[in-house]
Amino acid sequence: MGFLARVNEKGIRARAAVAASAVAVAATIWGVATLVESGHETADQNVSRQRDPDDAARGPQQQPERIPEGIAHASESGGNAVNITIDDGPDPRWTPKVLDVLEKYDVKATFCMIGPQAKAHPGLVKKVVAAGHRLCDHTMDHDTAMDKKPVAYQEQQILDAKRLIEEAAGGGAKVEYYRAPGGAFTPDSRRLAAANGMRPLGWNVDTKDFGKPGSPAIVDAVKREIGNGPTVLFHDGGGNRAQTVEALDQVLAWLKEQGRPTGFPVRTDPETVDRTSPDAG
Numbered sequence: 001m002g003f004l005a006r007v008n009e010k011g012i013r014a015r016a017a018v019a020a021s022a023v024a025v026a027a028t029i030w031g032v033a034t035l036v037e038s039g040h041e042t043a044d045q046n047v048s049r050q051r052d053p054d055d056a057a058r059g060p061q062q063q064p065e066r067i068p069e070g071i072a073h074a075s076e077s078g079g080n081a082v083n084i085t086i087d088d089g090p091d092p093r094w095t096p097k098v099l100d101v102l103e104k105y106d107v108k109a110t111f112c113m114i115g116p117q118a119k120a121h122p123g124l125v126k127k128v129v130a131a132g133h134r135l136c137d138h139t140m141d142h143d144t145a146m147d148k149k150p151v152a153y154q155e156q157q158i159l160d161a162k163r164l165i166e167e168a169a170g171g172g173a174k175v176e177y178y179r180a181p182g183g184a185f186t187p188d189s190r191r192l193a194a195a196n197g198m199r200p201l202g203w204n205v206d207t208k209d210f211g212k213p214g215s216p217a218i219v220d221a222v223k224r225e226i227g228n229g230p231t232v233l234f235h236d237g238g239g240n241r242a243q244t245v246e247a248l249d250q251v252l253a254w255l256k257e258q259g260r261p262t263g264f265p266v267r268t269d270p271e272t273v274d275r276t277s278p279d280a281g
Contacts, residue, residue, distance in 0.1 A: 001023055001035075003272070012096070015139070020238075022250040028172065038168075041129075055058055056258065065066040065198055065267075065268050066268065067193075067194040067198065067199050067267060067268060068194060068268065068269070069187075069190040069191055069194040069200065069206065070190075070268075071185060071190070071199065071201070072177070072199050072200065072201050072202065072231075072265045072266050072267065073132060073201045073202050073203070073204055073229045073230065073231050073265070074230065074265070074266045074269070075230045075231075075263040075264070075265060075266065076262070076264050076265070076266050076267075077261050077262070077263025077264070077265050078178040078261075079230075079263060080260055080261065081230055081260065081261045081263040082108065082230050082231075082232060082255055082260055082261070082262050082263070083230050083231040083232065083262070083263060083264060083265045084102070084107060084108075084109040084110070084232055084234065084248075084252075085109060085110045085112060085136070085201070085203060085231060085232065085233055085234065086098055086109050086110070086111045086112065086234050086235065086236045087109075087112040087138055087177070087179065087233060087234070087235045087236070087237065087266070088112070088114060088117075088210075088235050088236065088237030088238040089111060089113055089114070089121075089122035089124070089143065089235075089236040089237035090111070090112075090113060090117055090118060090121045090128065090236065090237070091117070091121075091123060091236050091241070092121055092124065092192065092226075092238045093241075094236045094240075094241040094242075094244070094245065095111075095124050095127075095128070095236045095237075096124070096127075097241075097245045098234075098244070098245060098248065099127065099128065099131060099235045100242075101245060101248050101249045101252065102248075102252075104249070104252075105252040105253070105256060105264045108131075108132050108133050108134070108262065108263070108264065109133050109262075110133065110134045110135075110136050110176075110177060110201070110264060110265060111128050111133055111134070111135060111136060111181075111236070112136035112137070112138040112177070112179045112187070112201070113125065113135065113136065113138055113161075113165050114138050114139065114140070114142055114161065114163060114237065115137075115139065115140040115160055115161030115163075116140060116164065117163075118161075118164050118165040118168040118169075119164045119167070119168055121168070122167075122168035122169075122170070124171060125165065125168040125169045126168070126170060126171075128169075129169050129171070129173045134176050134177070134264055135165055135166075135169060135173060135174070135175045135176060135177075136175065136176065136177035136178065136179050136198075136201055137158060137160050137161045137162045137165060137175045137177065137178045137179070137193070137198055138161065138179050138181065139157040139158060139180070139181055139237040140156070140157045140160050140161045140164075141157065142181040142190060143181055143184075143186055144182030145183045145184065145190070145206055146178070146180070146184050147184035147186045147189070148184065151188045153218070154189045154192065155188075155192055156189055156195075158178060158189060158192055158193060158198075159192070159196065161259075162175045162178075162196060162198065166224060172179065174197065175197075175198055176197070176199065176267060177191075177198055177199050177200070177265065177267070178193035178198040178199070178200055178201065179200075179201045179202075179203075180200070183202065183203075185200060185202075193278075198231055198272075199265070199266070199267040199268070200220065201231070201265055202231065203231045203232065203233040204225070204226075204230060204231045204232070205221065205222055205225040205226055205228060205231065205232040205233060206221070206227025206233050207221045207222055207232065207233055207244075207247065208221055209235055209241070209243060209244040209247060209278070210235050210238060210239075211231075212239075212240070212243050213249065214241045214243060215242075215246040215247040216247075218243060218244065218247035218251075219247050219250045219251055219254070222247075222251050222254075223254065231265055232251070234247075234248055
């Protein structure tokens with residue numbers, strides 16, 4: 001092939017390449033325009049829109065609170081405050097009476113509920129929440145030997161009860177604590193509770209009201225043991241709680257005379273594992 005022929009052939013190839021490039025660019029522009037007009041987005045555009053468009057209006061996203069696994073005893077209201085906790089309900093006869101006493105003194109308490117009891121009496125659970133009290137998971141069956149049972153059993157006891165209590169409460173109410181029956185905590189049960197938003201909750205004063213020792217004995221137990229710490233254990237379930245109701249009234253009157261406020265147990269401070277009573281709770 002002569003020199004002029006070779007030059008001519010190269011020129012034809014160059015023009016063809018330029019034309020092909022122009023066609024490709026035009027096709028790309030047409031394709032993008034078509035996708036945008038039809039309401040679709042490219043992969044890169046989609047990555048930048050993973051967040052809800054309302055997120056900007058809400059401001060920075062809050063990190064979920066970290067619930068420690070350590071057993072709580074202290075009060076959110078400070079060193080002189082007392083935490084009133086009520087176990088084993090709700091009970092259709094006694095829970096309303098306990099609520100009346102609490103309302104009389106404008107005191108908020110933490111109710112540690114049994115899962116099936118909450119399911120059986122959802123109206124009472126709602127009433128507890130509506131009055132401004134907090135909810136605590138006290139397992140499905142109140143098995144005081146659950147610390148000797150497999151982890152799967154502990155998980156079922158804790159998480160099934162939490163679900164039933166929250167379903168009974170409705171309205172997005174949350175169970176904020178977990179109290180092991182009889183103080184039968186284990187590292188696994190504490191870990192499970194904390195991972196599911198519930199602070200393990202102990203007590204410092206066991207009033208022994210469950211055994212019905214008489215109202216004066218229940219009141220004396222509080223006055224005698226309140227120096228051990230701020231969290232006091234009462235019961236609204238498990239039988240006749242007339243003595244508890246009477247004693248609770250007297251205890252709250254005494255606390256008022258002493259100028260001692262009441263509050264809720266801590267949930268998110270870095271407390272370490274601390275003592276619990278070995279007795280039934």
